[in-house]
Amino acid sequence: MTVTLEPAIHGDRVSLLRVLGPAHVWALGVGIVLVGEFTGWNFAADKGGALAALIVCWVVGLLYTSVAMIDSEVTSTVAAAGGQYAQAKHIVGPLMAFNVALFLVFAYTMLEVSDAILLGDTIVAKAGVEGLTHNSFIAATIVVLAWLNYRGVLMTLNVNFVITAIAYISIVILFFSVSPWTQGAVLKLNELVTPGNALPYGWIGVIAAFQFGIWYYLGIEGTTQAAEEVRSPARSLPYGTMAGMITLLIAAAMTWYVCASMMPWEYLGITYYPLWDAGKLTGSPLLENLLFVATLLAALASANGCINDAARAWFSLGRDRYLPTWFSAVHPKYRTPYRSILFLLPIALAFAFIADLNQAITFSILSGVLQYTFMSINIIMFRKKWPLGSIRRGYTHPFHPIPAIVLFCLCVVTFFAIFLGFGSQLIAMVAFYFLISLWFHFYRYKFVRRGDQFTMPWPKPQGY
Amino acid sequence: MWTVLSYACWGISIVLALWMLYDWFKVDTTFSEEVLTSSREGELEAVSEKHRI
Numbered sequence: 001m002t003v004t005l006e007p008a009i010h011g012d013r014v015s016l017l018r019v020l021g022p023a024h025v026w027a028l029g030v031g032i033v034l035v036g037e038f039t040g041w042n043f044a045a046d047k048g049g050a051l052a053a054l055i056v057c058w059v060v061g062l063l064y065t066s067v068a069m070i071d072s073e074v075t076s077t078v079a080a081a082g083g084q085y086a087q088a089k090h091i092v093g094p095l096m097a098f099n100v101a102l103f104l105v106f107a108y109t110m111l112e113v114s115d116a117i118l119l120g121d122t123i124v125a126k127a128g129v130e131g132l133t134h135n136s137f138i139a140a141t142i143v144v145l146a147w148l149n150y151r152g153v154l155m156t157l158n159v160n161f162v163i164t165a166i167a168y169i170s171i172v173i174l175f176f177s178v179s180p181w182t183q184g185a186v187l188k189l190n191e192l193v194t195p196g197n198a199l200p201y202g203w204i205g206v207i208a209a210f211q212f213g214i215w216y217y218l219g220i221e222g223t224t225q226a227a228e229e230v231r232s233p234a235r236s237l238p239y240g241t242m243a244g245m246i247t248l249l250i251a252a253a254m255t256w257y258v259c260a261s262m263m264p265w266e267y268l269g270i271t272y273y274p275l276w277d278a279g280k281l282t283g284s285p286l287l288e289n290l291l292f293v294a295t296l297l298a299a300l301a302s303a304n305g306c307i308n309d310a311a312r313a314w315f316s317l318g319r320d321r322y323l324p325t326w327f328s329a330v331h332p333k334y335r336t337p338y339r340s341i342l343f344l345l346p347i348a349l350a351f352a353f354i355a356d357l358n359q360a361i362t363f364s365i366l367s368g369v370l371q372y373t374f375m376s377i378n379i380i381m382f383r384k385k386w387p388l389g390s391i392r393r394g395y396t397h398p399f400h401p402i403p404a405i406v407l408f409c410l411c412v413v414t415f416f417a418i419f420l421g422f423g424s425q426l427i428a429m430v431a432f433y434f435l436i437s438l439w440f441h442f443y444r445y446k447f448v449r450r451g452d453q454f455t456m457p458w459p460k461p462q463g464y
Numbered sequence: 465m466w467t468v469l470s471y472a473c474w475g476i477s478i479v480l481a482l483w484m485l486y487d488w489f490k491v492d493t494t495f496s497e498e499v500l501t502s503s504r505e506g507e508l509e510a511v512s513e514k515h516r517i
Contacts, residue, residue, distance in 0.1 A: 013502040080505045127466035140473035147480040150487075228505075319505060329500040331491060342488060345481075455505045 016081060017335040019154045020230040025223045025240025027161035028308065030247050031301035032108075032219035034167055035115055037255045038275050038295045040215030040361065046269025047212060047421070048205025050260040051198035053268075055206050056213025057252050059410065064217035066407040067372055068245040069397035070379045072238035075224040076394025078456060079233035081337075082316030083224030083309075084371060084378075089320070090456055091382050094448065096374065098322050098440045099433055103371040104225075104313040109344060110364035111219060112306035113351045116141040117360065119299040121272065126292055138352045145304045146345045149311065152334045153229050160304050163297040168251060170294035174279060175254040177287055178262070186282060187261035197265065210410075210417035214365050216252040219302070220244055221371070225309040234394025272357075307341065307348075314340040320453045322444065362422045366429050369414050376408035385461030 044053040071084070080086035085104060089097035119141050120134025148156050178186040199205055223241045230236040259274045262281045271277050279291030315337035318327025331338040351360060380401060388396060397403060418426050491500070 013504065014499055015503040082505075086505065123466070123469075129466045132466055132470060136470040136473040136477075139477040143477040143480050147484060150484055316505070319501075319503060325501050328503060329497075330503045332495055332499065333491075338488065338491070342484060 014330045014332050014335070016228050016330060017153065018229055018231050020157060020226055022236040022240040023161055024157040025226055025230060025236050026244045027157050027164050028226055028305050029220045029223040029241055029244035031160040031164040032222045032305035033217055033248055034164055034251065035118065035298040035302040036215035036218055037171060037251050038298045039118055039272050041212060042259065042268050042271065042274040043212040044209035045265045048209035049198055049200045050193045050265040050268065052206040052209040053260065054256050056209045057216055057256050060210065060213040060216055061249050061252065063372070063407060063410040064220055065245055066403035067221050067375060068241050069403050070375050070407065071221050071224055072241050072395045073393060073397045074379060074382055075227055075237050076234045077391060079227040080455070081225065081228035081312045083227060084221065084375065085313055085316050087378060088374065089453060091378055091385065094445060094453065095437060095441060099437060100371060100374055101313045101317050102433065102436065103367045105310050107364050107367035107371065108222065108306040108310035109348055110351070110360045110367070112142070112303045112310065112348050113355060114357055114360040114364060115299040115303035115306065116352045117357045119296055122295050135353065139349065141300065141303055142345065142348050142352060145307050146341055148304065149307045150334065150336060150338050150341050152336060153308065156304060156308060160301050164301045167294040167298040167301065168247065170290050171251055171254055171275065174275065174287060174291060175258055178258055178282060180257065189261040192264055193260055207413060208417050208420050210414045211365065211421050214368065214414065217248050218365065218368055220248060222305055222309045225312045238395035310344055311337050311340040314344060321448045362425050363429065366418060366426060369411055369418070372407060373411040376404045376411065379404045386458060387462065391458050
Protein backbone atom coordinates (compact mmCIF):
# COMPACT_ATOMS: atom_id res chain seq x y z
CA MET A 1 0.00 0.00 0.00
CA THR A 2 1.26 3.49 -0.77
CA VAL A 3 0.26 6.72 0.91
CA THR A 4 0.85 10.36 0.10
CA LEU A 5 2.16 13.06 2.41
CA GLU A 6 0.04 15.70 4.01
CA PRO A 7 0.35 18.97 2.09
CA ALA A 8 3.53 20.68 3.28
CA ILE A 9 4.70 24.27 3.02
CA HIS A 10 5.73 23.87 -0.59
CA GLY A 11 2.88 21.67 -1.78
CA ASP A 12 3.14 17.92 -1.30
CA ARG A 13 6.78 17.72 -2.34
CA VAL A 14 9.53 16.23 -0.22
CA SER A 15 12.66 18.34 -0.49
CA LEU A 16 15.96 18.73 1.34
CA LEU A 17 15.73 20.77 4.55
CA ARG A 18 17.06 24.30 4.81
CA VAL A 19 18.49 24.12 8.31
CA LEU A 20 22.19 24.97 7.99
CA GLY A 21 24.10 28.14 8.82
CA PRO A 22 27.58 29.52 8.05
CA ALA A 23 29.17 27.41 10.82
CA HIS A 24 27.92 24.24 9.15
CA VAL A 25 29.30 25.41 5.81
CA TRP A 26 32.66 25.99 7.52
CA ALA A 27 32.45 22.54 9.15
CA LEU A 28 31.70 20.90 5.82
CA GLY A 29 34.56 22.59 3.95
CA VAL A 30 37.26 22.55 6.63
CA GLY A 31 36.12 19.10 7.81
CA ILE A 32 36.75 17.61 4.38
CA VAL A 33 40.14 19.32 4.03
CA LEU A 34 41.80 19.27 7.43
CA VAL A 35 42.87 15.63 7.16
CA GLY A 36 45.32 16.87 4.50
CA GLU A 37 47.34 18.57 7.25
CA PHE A 38 47.53 15.30 9.18
CA THR A 39 48.71 13.33 6.16
CA GLY A 40 49.24 13.96 2.46
CA TRP A 41 50.84 17.41 2.20
CA ASN A 42 54.12 16.04 3.53
CA PHE A 43 54.65 13.83 0.46
CA ALA A 44 55.43 17.14 -1.30
CA ALA A 45 58.68 17.15 0.74
CA ASP A 46 59.61 13.79 -0.79
CA LYS A 47 59.11 15.25 -4.28
CA GLY A 48 61.08 18.46 -3.76
CA GLY A 49 62.34 18.93 -0.20
CA ALA A 50 60.99 20.87 2.78
CA LEU A 51 61.20 24.27 1.10
CA ALA A 52 59.26 22.94 -1.91
CA ALA A 53 56.51 21.86 0.49
CA LEU A 54 56.37 25.44 1.82
CA ILE A 55 56.41 27.01 -1.66
CA VAL A 56 53.52 24.83 -2.81
CA CYS A 57 51.71 25.57 0.45
CA TRP A 58 51.49 29.23 -0.60
CA VAL A 59 51.18 28.77 -4.37
CA VAL A 60 48.51 26.08 -4.08
CA GLY A 61 46.96 28.31 -1.41
CA LEU A 62 46.65 30.92 -4.18
CA LEU A 63 44.99 28.30 -6.40
CA TYR A 64 42.44 27.48 -3.72
CA THR A 65 41.85 31.09 -2.77
CA SER A 66 40.88 31.60 -6.42
CA VAL A 67 38.67 28.49 -6.20
CA ALA A 68 36.99 29.80 -3.05
CA MET A 69 36.39 33.28 -4.48
CA ILE A 70 35.06 32.02 -7.82
CA ASP A 71 32.94 29.36 -6.17
CA SER A 72 31.51 31.84 -3.68
CA GLU A 73 30.34 34.17 -6.43
CA VAL A 74 28.76 31.53 -8.65
CA THR A 75 27.22 29.43 -5.92
CA SER A 76 25.75 32.44 -4.12
CA THR A 77 23.76 32.83 -7.32
CA VAL A 78 23.17 29.18 -8.30
CA ALA A 79 22.08 27.87 -4.90
CA ALA A 80 21.24 24.25 -5.62
CA ALA A 81 22.37 20.84 -4.40
CA GLY A 82 25.07 19.47 -6.67
CA GLY A 83 27.11 22.68 -6.33
CA GLN A 84 29.43 22.94 -9.30
CA TYR A 85 27.21 20.51 -11.23
CA ALA A 86 24.28 22.93 -11.05
CA GLN A 87 26.63 25.77 -11.97
CA ALA A 88 27.92 23.92 -15.04
CA LYS A 89 24.41 23.00 -16.13
CA HIS A 90 23.22 26.59 -16.16
CA ILE A 91 26.38 28.25 -17.44
CA VAL A 92 28.15 25.80 -19.79
CA GLY A 93 25.73 23.02 -20.71
CA PRO A 94 24.52 19.49 -19.92
CA LEU A 95 27.57 17.51 -21.10
CA MET A 96 29.91 19.64 -19.00
CA ALA A 97 27.51 19.34 -16.06
CA PHE A 98 27.43 15.56 -16.33
CA ASN A 99 31.22 15.43 -16.31
CA VAL A 100 31.49 17.86 -13.40
CA ALA A 101 29.07 15.77 -11.35
CA LEU A 102 31.20 12.69 -12.01
CA PHE A 103 34.35 14.65 -11.03
CA LEU A 104 32.59 15.49 -7.76
CA VAL A 105 31.40 11.97 -7.02
CA PHE A 106 34.81 10.47 -7.82
CA ALA A 107 36.77 13.12 -5.92
CA TYR A 108 34.65 12.78 -2.78
CA THR A 109 34.16 9.02 -2.85
CA MET A 110 37.87 8.37 -3.37
CA LEU A 111 38.70 10.88 -0.64
CA GLU A 112 36.25 9.10 1.67
CA VAL A 113 37.98 5.81 0.84
CA SER A 114 41.40 7.36 1.56
CA ASP A 115 40.14 8.73 4.88
CA ALA A 116 38.77 5.35 5.95
CA ILE A 117 42.03 3.59 5.01
CA LEU A 118 44.03 6.24 6.88
CA LEU A 119 41.87 5.86 9.97
CA GLY A 120 42.17 2.06 9.90
CA ASP A 121 45.93 2.18 9.36
CA THR A 122 46.38 4.74 12.15
CA ILE A 123 44.53 2.56 14.67
CA VAL A 124 46.50 -0.53 13.59
CA ALA A 125 49.77 1.41 13.92
CA LYS A 126 48.82 2.60 17.39
CA ALA A 127 47.64 -0.85 18.54
CA GLY A 128 50.75 -2.72 17.39
CA VAL A 129 48.88 -6.01 17.75
CA GLU A 130 49.98 -8.85 15.49
CA GLY A 131 47.20 -10.05 13.18
CA LEU A 132 45.01 -6.98 13.66
CA THR A 133 43.89 -5.65 10.26
CA HIS A 134 42.31 -2.34 9.31
CA ASN A 135 39.20 -3.83 7.66
CA SER A 136 36.86 -3.64 10.66
CA PHE A 137 37.79 0.00 11.34
CA ILE A 138 37.30 0.90 7.67
CA ALA A 139 33.88 -0.77 7.62
CA ALA A 140 32.80 0.98 10.83
CA THR A 141 33.99 4.38 9.58
CA ILE A 142 32.10 4.16 6.31
CA VAL A 143 28.92 2.54 7.65
CA VAL A 144 28.56 4.67 10.79
CA LEU A 145 29.09 7.89 8.84
CA ALA A 146 26.68 6.77 6.11
CA TRP A 147 24.12 6.11 8.85
CA LEU A 148 24.71 9.56 10.30
CA ASN A 149 24.23 11.12 6.86
CA TYR A 150 21.13 9.01 6.29
CA ARG A 151 19.57 10.31 9.52
CA GLY A 152 19.84 14.00 8.71
CA VAL A 153 22.13 16.77 7.54
CA LEU A 154 21.88 18.94 10.66
CA MET A 155 23.23 16.34 13.07
CA THR A 156 25.82 15.25 10.46
CA LEU A 157 27.29 18.72 10.21
CA ASN A 158 26.93 19.46 13.92
CA VAL A 159 29.11 16.42 14.55
CA ASN A 160 31.49 17.60 11.83
CA PHE A 161 31.76 21.03 13.43
CA VAL A 162 32.74 19.58 16.82
CA ILE A 163 35.28 17.03 15.58
CA THR A 164 36.81 19.44 13.06
CA ALA A 165 37.18 22.08 15.75
CA ILE A 166 38.91 19.59 18.09
CA ALA A 167 41.31 18.49 15.33
CA TYR A 168 42.07 22.11 14.44
CA ILE A 169 42.63 23.13 18.06
CA SER A 170 45.07 20.22 18.44
CA ILE A 171 47.26 21.77 15.71
CA VAL A 172 47.14 25.12 17.51
CA ILE A 173 48.03 23.44 20.84
CA LEU A 174 50.95 21.61 19.22
CA PHE A 175 52.16 24.83 17.63
CA PHE A 176 52.23 26.77 20.90
CA SER A 177 53.61 23.80 22.86
CA VAL A 178 56.86 23.77 20.89
CA SER A 179 57.69 27.44 21.58
CA PRO A 180 57.44 28.58 17.95
CA TRP A 181 59.11 31.90 18.79
CA THR A 182 62.33 30.12 19.84
CA GLN A 183 64.63 28.12 17.62
CA GLY A 184 67.00 25.58 19.15
CA ALA A 185 64.91 24.37 22.10
CA VAL A 186 62.44 22.06 20.34
CA LEU A 187 62.39 23.43 16.82
CA LYS A 188 65.51 23.23 14.70
CA LEU A 189 64.47 24.70 11.37
CA ASN A 190 67.84 26.31 10.69
CA GLU A 191 69.56 22.92 11.10
CA LEU A 192 67.02 20.81 9.20
CA VAL A 193 66.36 23.18 6.28
CA THR A 194 69.66 24.55 5.02
CA PRO A 195 70.62 26.16 1.70
CA GLY A 196 72.18 22.81 0.81
CA ASN A 197 69.08 20.64 1.28
CA ALA A 198 66.16 23.06 0.99
CA LEU A 199 65.51 22.18 -2.66
CA PRO A 200 67.35 18.86 -3.21
CA TYR A 201 65.94 18.38 -6.74
CA GLY A 202 65.93 22.04 -7.76
CA TRP A 203 62.90 23.80 -9.22
CA ILE A 204 61.59 20.71 -11.03
CA GLY A 205 61.14 19.27 -7.54
CA VAL A 206 58.93 22.25 -6.69
CA ILE A 207 56.79 21.55 -9.78
CA ALA A 208 56.57 17.85 -8.83
CA ALA A 209 55.54 18.84 -5.29
CA PHE A 210 52.33 20.46 -6.63
CA GLN A 211 50.78 17.02 -6.83
CA PHE A 212 50.75 16.65 -3.05
CA GLY A 213 50.55 20.36 -2.25
CA ILE A 214 46.90 20.01 -3.31
CA TRP A 215 46.38 18.10 -0.05
CA TYR A 216 46.72 21.23 2.03
CA TYR A 217 43.31 22.39 0.77
CA LEU A 218 41.68 19.60 -1.29
CA GLY A 219 37.91 19.69 -0.88
CA ILE A 220 37.21 23.25 0.34
CA GLU A 221 34.98 23.68 -2.71
CA GLY A 222 32.71 21.02 -1.17
CA THR A 223 30.92 23.76 0.75
CA THR A 224 28.76 24.44 -2.29
CA GLN A 225 27.07 21.05 -2.02
CA ALA A 226 25.16 22.42 0.96
CA ALA A 227 23.62 25.16 -1.17
CA GLU A 228 20.11 23.74 -1.05
CA GLU A 229 20.24 23.11 2.69
CA VAL A 230 21.54 26.42 4.03
CA ARG A 231 19.04 28.95 5.28
CA SER A 232 20.58 31.89 3.45
CA PRO A 233 22.82 30.61 0.64
CA ALA A 234 23.72 34.05 -0.70
CA ARG A 235 25.23 34.97 2.69
CA SER A 236 26.21 31.69 4.33
CA LEU A 237 28.08 30.08 1.45
CA PRO A 238 30.58 32.88 0.71
CA TYR A 239 31.03 33.53 4.42
CA GLY A 240 31.58 29.86 5.35
CA THR A 241 33.82 29.16 2.36
CA MET A 242 36.08 32.19 2.77
CA ALA A 243 36.30 31.69 6.55
CA GLY A 244 37.23 28.06 5.88
CA MET A 245 39.95 29.06 3.44
CA ILE A 246 41.47 31.52 5.93
CA THR A 247 41.36 28.83 8.63
CA LEU A 248 43.14 26.37 6.37
CA LEU A 249 45.86 28.80 5.28
CA ILE A 250 46.71 29.35 8.95
CA ALA A 251 46.63 25.59 9.71
CA ALA A 252 48.81 24.79 6.69
CA ALA A 253 51.43 27.35 7.68
CA MET A 254 51.55 26.17 11.32
CA THR A 255 51.72 22.52 10.24
CA TRP A 256 54.62 23.07 7.85
CA TYR A 257 56.55 25.19 10.35
CA VAL A 258 56.28 22.65 13.18
CA CYS A 259 56.91 19.54 11.06
CA ALA A 260 59.75 20.97 8.96
CA SER A 261 61.39 22.20 12.18
CA MET A 262 61.27 18.76 13.83
CA MET A 263 61.87 16.19 11.06
CA PRO A 264 64.41 15.97 8.24
CA TRP A 265 62.81 16.23 4.81
CA GLU A 266 63.84 12.65 3.95
CA TYR A 267 61.63 11.35 6.77
CA LEU A 268 58.92 14.01 6.51
CA GLY A 269 58.38 13.06 2.86
CA ILE A 270 57.59 9.43 3.56
CA THR A 271 55.79 9.31 6.90
CA TYR A 272 52.02 8.84 6.88
CA TYR A 273 51.59 10.74 10.15
CA PRO A 274 53.59 14.00 10.15
CA LEU A 275 51.61 15.71 12.93
CA TRP A 276 51.32 12.60 15.08
CA ASP A 277 55.07 12.10 14.67
CA ALA A 278 55.65 15.72 15.66
CA GLY A 279 53.56 15.07 18.77
CA LYS A 280 55.74 12.05 19.58
CA LEU A 281 58.94 14.03 19.03
CA THR A 282 57.95 16.58 21.66
CA GLY A 283 58.33 13.79 24.23
CA SER A 284 54.96 14.61 25.77
CA PRO A 285 52.58 11.61 26.03
CA LEU A 286 49.69 14.08 26.25
CA LEU A 287 50.59 15.72 22.94
CA GLU A 288 51.28 12.35 21.34
CA ASN A 289 47.84 11.04 22.29
CA LEU A 290 46.15 14.31 21.41
CA LEU A 291 47.62 14.23 17.90
CA PHE A 292 46.71 10.55 17.52
CA VAL A 293 43.08 11.29 18.40
CA ALA A 294 43.12 14.41 16.21
CA THR A 295 44.35 12.36 13.23
CA LEU A 296 41.41 9.99 13.68
CA LEU A 297 38.93 12.87 14.09
CA ALA A 298 40.25 14.67 11.02
CA ALA A 299 39.86 11.49 8.95
CA LEU A 300 36.34 11.01 10.31
CA ALA A 301 35.33 14.61 9.58
CA SER A 302 36.66 14.36 6.06
CA ALA A 303 34.89 11.08 5.30
CA ASN A 304 31.70 12.46 6.81
CA GLY A 305 31.74 15.55 4.60
CA CYS A 306 32.64 13.47 1.55
CA ILE A 307 29.63 11.17 2.02
CA ASN A 308 27.43 14.26 2.31
CA ASP A 309 28.82 15.83 -0.87
CA ALA A 310 29.07 12.75 -3.09
CA ALA A 311 25.47 11.79 -2.26
CA ARG A 312 24.17 15.25 -3.15
CA ALA A 313 26.00 15.30 -6.49
CA TRP A 314 24.62 11.83 -7.33
CA PHE A 315 21.14 12.87 -6.16
CA SER A 316 21.23 15.93 -8.42
CA LEU A 317 22.09 13.80 -11.44
CA GLY A 318 19.05 11.64 -10.73
CA ARG A 319 16.77 14.64 -10.22
CA ASP A 320 17.61 15.97 -13.69
CA ARG A 321 17.29 12.47 -15.23
CA TYR A 322 20.98 12.43 -16.16
CA LEU A 323 20.80 9.15 -14.21
CA PRO A 324 17.64 7.19 -13.34
CA THR A 325 15.25 9.33 -11.27
CA TRP A 326 15.25 6.57 -8.66
CA PHE A 327 18.38 8.21 -7.20
CA SER A 328 16.57 11.49 -6.61
CA ALA A 329 14.42 10.17 -3.77
CA VAL A 330 14.38 12.22 -0.55
CA HIS A 331 13.66 10.52 2.76
CA PRO A 332 10.27 11.83 3.90
CA LYS A 333 11.29 11.90 7.57
CA TYR A 334 15.01 12.68 7.58
CA ARG A 335 14.91 14.76 4.35
CA THR A 336 18.16 13.33 3.02
CA PRO A 337 18.99 11.80 -0.39
CA TYR A 338 18.87 8.37 1.23
CA ARG A 339 19.03 6.20 -1.89
CA SER A 340 22.13 8.01 -3.16
CA ILE A 341 23.77 7.58 0.25
CA LEU A 342 22.98 3.87 0.27
CA PHE A 343 24.02 3.36 -3.37
CA LEU A 344 27.46 4.90 -2.81
CA LEU A 345 28.04 3.03 0.47
CA PRO A 346 29.01 -0.41 -0.99
CA ILE A 347 31.09 1.30 -3.70
CA ALA A 348 33.14 3.11 -1.07
CA LEU A 349 33.49 -0.09 0.96
CA ALA A 350 34.64 -2.08 -2.09
CA PHE A 351 37.29 0.49 -3.02
CA ALA A 352 38.44 0.78 0.59
CA PHE A 353 38.99 -2.98 0.81
CA ILE A 354 40.73 -3.44 -2.57
CA ALA A 355 42.48 -0.14 -3.36
CA ASP A 356 45.61 1.14 -1.68
CA LEU A 357 45.91 4.62 -0.22
CA ASN A 358 48.09 6.06 -3.00
CA GLN A 359 45.73 5.00 -5.79
CA ALA A 360 42.66 6.31 -4.00
CA ILE A 361 44.36 9.64 -3.27
CA THR A 362 45.56 10.02 -6.85
CA PHE A 363 42.09 9.42 -8.32
CA SER A 364 40.64 11.93 -5.88
CA ILE A 365 43.22 14.60 -6.71
CA LEU A 366 42.83 14.05 -10.47
CA SER A 367 39.07 14.49 -10.34
CA GLY A 368 39.51 17.54 -8.14
CA VAL A 369 41.95 19.26 -10.50
CA LEU A 370 39.71 18.52 -13.50
CA GLN A 371 36.95 20.26 -11.60
CA TYR A 372 39.11 23.31 -10.79
CA THR A 373 40.05 23.63 -14.46
CA PHE A 374 36.36 23.72 -15.30
CA MET A 375 35.79 26.42 -12.67
CA SER A 376 38.29 28.79 -14.27
CA ILE A 377 36.44 28.54 -17.61
CA ASN A 378 33.05 28.60 -15.91
CA ILE A 379 33.54 31.98 -14.22
CA ILE A 380 34.69 33.61 -17.45
CA MET A 381 31.53 32.36 -19.20
CA PHE A 382 29.38 33.35 -16.22
CA ARG A 383 30.59 36.96 -16.22
CA LYS A 384 30.29 37.14 -20.00
CA LYS A 385 26.75 35.74 -20.20
CA TRP A 386 25.43 37.52 -17.10
CA PRO A 387 27.59 40.63 -16.48
CA LEU A 388 27.57 42.41 -13.14
CA GLY A 389 24.23 44.12 -12.63
CA SER A 390 22.24 41.72 -14.82
CA ILE A 391 21.46 39.26 -12.01
CA ARG A 392 21.66 39.43 -8.24
CA ARG A 393 24.85 38.03 -6.75
CA GLY A 394 25.34 37.24 -3.06
CA TYR A 395 29.06 37.88 -3.46
CA THR A 396 31.17 39.39 -6.24
CA HIS A 397 34.79 38.33 -6.31
CA PRO A 398 37.40 41.03 -6.95
CA PHE A 399 40.07 41.41 -9.67
CA HIS A 400 38.21 39.37 -12.31
CA PRO A 401 39.60 37.75 -14.53
CA ILE A 402 42.93 37.48 -12.67
CA PRO A 403 41.80 34.71 -10.24
CA ALA A 404 40.41 32.69 -13.18
CA ILE A 405 43.68 33.04 -15.13
CA VAL A 406 45.78 32.19 -12.05
CA LEU A 407 43.58 29.17 -11.36
CA PHE A 408 43.82 27.90 -14.93
CA CYS A 409 47.63 28.29 -15.06
CA LEU A 410 48.12 26.55 -11.71
CA CYS A 411 45.85 23.69 -12.81
CA VAL A 412 48.03 23.20 -15.90
CA VAL A 413 51.15 23.06 -13.68
CA THR A 414 49.40 20.56 -11.38
CA PHE A 415 48.40 18.34 -14.30
CA PHE A 416 52.05 18.31 -15.39
CA ALA A 417 53.11 17.42 -11.84
CA ILE A 418 50.57 14.57 -11.71
CA PHE A 419 51.75 13.38 -15.12
CA LEU A 420 55.29 13.18 -13.74
CA GLY A 421 54.18 10.93 -10.88
CA PHE A 422 51.07 9.14 -12.09
CA GLY A 423 50.98 9.54 -15.89
CA SER A 424 49.19 6.27 -16.62
CA GLN A 425 46.41 6.99 -14.06
CA LEU A 426 45.97 10.48 -15.55
CA ILE A 427 45.56 9.07 -19.07
CA ALA A 428 43.23 6.28 -17.85
CA MET A 429 41.04 8.77 -16.03
CA VAL A 430 40.78 11.17 -18.99
CA ALA A 431 39.92 8.18 -21.24
CA PHE A 432 37.21 7.15 -18.77
CA TYR A 433 35.62 10.59 -18.77
CA PHE A 434 35.78 10.71 -22.59
CA LEU A 435 34.00 7.34 -22.95
CA ILE A 436 31.36 8.15 -20.34
CA SER A 437 30.74 11.47 -22.14
CA LEU A 438 30.04 9.56 -25.36
CA TRP A 439 27.58 7.35 -23.48
CA PHE A 440 25.84 10.39 -22.05
CA HIS A 441 25.66 12.26 -25.36
CA PHE A 442 24.51 9.38 -27.57
CA TYR A 443 22.39 7.38 -25.15
CA ARG A 444 21.45 8.94 -21.83
CA TYR A 445 20.63 12.52 -22.80
CA LYS A 446 17.49 11.48 -24.67
CA PHE A 447 15.87 10.68 -21.29
CA VAL A 448 16.48 14.22 -19.99
CA ARG A 449 13.58 16.68 -19.95
CA ARG A 450 15.50 19.51 -21.49
CA GLY A 451 13.34 22.42 -20.38
CA ASP A 452 13.03 21.22 -16.77
CA GLN A 453 16.73 21.14 -15.98
CA PHE A 454 17.26 24.93 -16.09
CA THR A 455 15.65 26.22 -12.92
CA MET A 456 17.24 29.59 -12.11
CA PRO A 457 14.93 32.57 -12.65
CA TRP A 458 17.52 34.50 -14.66
CA PRO A 459 17.15 36.72 -17.72
CA LYS A 460 18.38 35.42 -21.06
CA PRO A 461 22.18 35.42 -21.26
CA GLN A 462 23.86 38.10 -23.32
CA GLY A 463 24.31 37.07 -26.93
CA TYR A 464 21.36 34.60 -26.93
CA MET B 465 41.43 -4.49 23.89
CA TRP B 466 42.11 -3.65 20.23
CA THR B 467 40.87 -7.05 19.08
CA VAL B 468 37.64 -6.57 21.04
CA LEU B 469 37.29 -3.12 19.49
CA SER B 470 37.76 -4.66 16.07
CA TYR B 471 34.91 -7.13 16.67
CA ALA B 472 32.75 -4.33 18.05
CA CYS B 473 33.35 -2.36 14.84
CA TRP B 474 32.13 -5.31 12.75
CA GLY B 475 29.09 -5.64 15.00
CA ILE B 476 28.17 -1.94 14.84
CA SER B 477 28.65 -1.91 11.06
CA ILE B 478 26.35 -4.89 10.55
CA VAL B 479 23.64 -3.56 12.87
CA LEU B 480 23.59 -0.09 11.30
CA ALA B 481 23.71 -1.48 7.75
CA LEU B 482 20.74 -3.74 8.53
CA TRP B 483 18.86 -0.85 10.11
CA MET B 484 19.38 1.30 7.00
CA LEU B 485 18.21 -1.54 4.74
CA TYR B 486 15.13 -2.04 6.92
CA ASP B 487 14.31 1.67 6.93
CA TRP B 488 14.87 1.88 3.16
CA PHE B 489 12.43 -1.01 2.62
CA LYS B 490 9.90 0.53 4.99
CA VAL B 491 10.01 3.96 3.33
CA ASP B 492 9.86 2.58 -0.19
CA THR B 493 6.82 0.46 0.61
CA THR B 494 5.02 3.19 2.56
CA PHE B 495 5.33 6.17 0.25
CA SER B 496 4.65 6.45 -3.45
CA GLU B 497 7.53 6.92 -5.87
CA GLU B 498 6.01 10.23 -7.00
CA VAL B 499 6.23 11.61 -3.48
CA LEU B 500 9.74 10.33 -2.81
CA THR B 501 11.14 11.77 -6.06
CA SER B 502 9.16 15.00 -5.96
CA SER B 503 12.07 17.30 -5.02
CA ARG B 504 12.74 20.02 -7.59
CA GLU B 505 15.88 22.10 -7.94
CA GLY B 506 15.51 25.82 -7.28
CA GLU B 507 11.94 25.51 -6.07
CA LEU B 508 12.52 27.09 -2.67
CA GLU B 509 14.78 29.67 -4.22
CA ALA B 510 12.02 30.70 -6.60
CA VAL B 511 9.43 30.85 -3.81
CA SER B 512 11.47 32.64 -1.17
CA GLU B 513 13.42 35.03 -3.36
CA LYS B 514 11.82 37.01 -6.15
CA HIS B 515 15.20 37.68 -7.70
CA ARG B 516 14.99 41.42 -8.04
CA ILE B 517 18.15 43.45 -8.47
